[in-house]
Amino acid sequence: MSANTIKVGGAETFSLVDFPDKISAVIFMQGCPWRCPFCHNAFLQDFQHDSGFIWDKFIKFLETRRNILDGVVFSGGEPLVQDNLAQAIQEVKSLGFKIGLHTGGYRPEHLQKILPLLDWVGLDIKAPLNAEQYAKATGVAPAAQIENIKQSLKMLIDSGIDFECRTTCDPRILTINDIKIIGDELSSLGVAKYYLQKYRPIESDKTTGDSDCEKFFQNKDLLQYLQSKFQVFDIRK
Ligand code: SF4
Incomplete structure (x- = not known):
């Protein structure tokens, strides 16, 4: 299967924040099975969107950035x-870039x-890693979903690969106690790096104020x- 048919919604050609300690480009892939209420990339959820992105052109662009960028984030x-x-x-x-995945x-x-x-x-x-709360946070509720997340997490821990976990603190769906529970669950599984991210109200959310979003921090x-x-814990606003 060729990479030419991969469906991409767009790209950021220079980023200092998406790949820790690396200067990177970011490509935003189309398609998502979830409908998180805090999603700022809703236009990427479906495959239909024609972004005009041409994979071969992006590869050619990367060839010119070999000494400028360290990595590429998918x-x-x-x-x-x-x-x-x-x-x-x-x-x-194969062009020599480090690879990150979100x-x-x-x-x-x-x-x-x-x-x-x-x-x-x-x-x-x-x-928190239970079916009911995950269904609320992702907007969908297939039965196997929570087991998939747990499997992926375990796989990352066992692999020894550098990784972080992060949670968007949307006050409409998470409480301070929920964040504590997530912290307990992740640290007991052996996760070393954890970040809290501030929720920035999506356009249709006219009721959540900044103080609601700030309360976690x-x-x-x-x-x-x-x-x-955690060995590493920080907040991102
Ligand atoms: S925030 Fe949720 S719905 Fe939006 S792209 Fe990410 S996983 Fe999908």
Whole structure:
């Protein structure tokens, strides 16, 4: 299967924030099975969107950035939905770039396949690891979903690959206690790096104020608690 048919919604050609300690380009893959209420990339959820992105052109662009960029991040959407992701990664890797992946861990069997090609993974943890809260945070509720997330997480821990977990603190779906529970779950599984990300209200959300979004970051007990649980813990606003 050729990487030419991979469906991409767009690209960021220079980023200092998407791949830790690396200067990177980011490609935003189309397709996502989830409908998180805090999603800012809803236009990437379906495959239909014709972005005009041409894979070969992107590869040619990367050839000119070999001494400027360290890596390329495959983001989304959910990159694991695309069957020819491995081919696309291989092509970028063969140019000498480090490879990062942003994922929700939706499809562990696919993650397993591409894991040897990756240098770093950012795994979104949307809620405490139970079916009910995950269904609320992702907007969908297939029965196997939570087991998929747990499998992907275990796979990353066992692999020894550099990875982080991160949670978007949407006050409409998560409480301070929920974040504590996530912290407990992740640290007990052996996760070393955890980040909290600030929710920025989506356009249709007219009721969530900045103080609602800030409350997680103003709570010193929560921050100290999480600092004590992880080798690396920080917040991203
Ligand atoms: S997983 Fe990401 S792209 Fe998919 S709906 Fe959630 S926030 Fe949006």
